[in-house]
Amino acid sequence: MKRAKNDVSKELIIETALRLIEQNRGIKNVNLRGIAKEIGCAHTNLYNYFNSFDEIIWETLGQILLKMIDYVEINIVSAANDEEKFYAALKAILEFSLMHPGWYRIVWFESIGGTPTPRIAEILVRPMDGLNDLLIKASGGMLTDEKANNVASILHSYLHGEVCKLISDRNPTSCMEETCTRILSNLKQLYQLLITEEEQ
Numbered sequence: 001m002k003r004a005k006n007d008v009s010k011e012l013i014i015e016t017a018l019r020l021i022e023q024n025r026g027i028k029n030v031n032l033r034g035i036a037k038e039i040g041c042a043h044t045n046l047y048n049y050f051n052s053f054d055e056i057i058w059e060t061l062g063q064i065l066l067k068m069i070d071y072v073e074i075n076i077v078s079a080a081n082d083e084e085k086f087y088a089a090l091k092a093i094l095e096f097s098l099m100h101p102g103w104y105r106i107v108w109f110e111s112i113g114g115t116p117t118p119r120i121a122e123i124l125v126r127p128m129d130g131l132n133d134l135l136i137k138a139s140g141g142m143l144t145d146e147k148a149n150n151v152a153s154i155l156h157s158y159l160h161g162e163v164c165k166l167i168s169d170r171n172p173t174s175c176m177e178e179t180c181t182r183i184l185s186n187l188k189q190l191y192q193l194l195i196t197e198e199e200q
Contacts, residue, residue, distance in 0.1 A: 012039060018063060032046060052113075062120040065123050069130065076134075085137070086135055089130075093159065094159060
């Protein structure tokens with residue numbers, strides 16, 4: 001069914017790109033014509049809203065990160081203290097990543113041409129900034145910004161490696177719940193070791 005030109009919007013284009021990326025488990029086989037076909041308009045209509053396919057993908061990546069931030073914020077609200085909030089954030093990041101492997105791939109694996117707009121560039125740094133803030137609070141303010149960034153980077157690198165194995169089916173364990181429990185336990189232990197090291 002052909003969609004009227006005035007029924008197309010930036011939001012609809014991004015929403016459609018998000019859905020196709022999820023279905024395809026990444027941006028492979030996702031393109032301008034495919035997005036337009038899914039919407040029900042000519043692919044040239046999309047140029048009324050975006051200059052290129054790359055611009056659509058950058059905007060889509062920004063939306064993914066905002067959705068992840070929202071998911072984390074919702075899941076840390078009920079935590080009893082700052083340290084529990086930090087652990088809850090790590091758990092939420094793991095859950096969100098495994099619920100949306102296609103989105104995870106675009107955030108961390110896929111090459112995107114062009115450059116992000118200043119608005120998207122600002123969104124790109126929000127997740128790590130937020131993790132650093134939670135980490136500083138969890139440590140009781142003992143960590144400087146630099147030390148918190150170092151600890152968060154190490155924790156994220158471990159988490160990223162585990163998520164990569166899981167979404168690429170490289171994990172030898174078949175029980176996802178047990179695997180996630182193990183990953184979170186390892187993250188807590190690693191956090192405690194890193195905090196102790198930074199205190200010395």
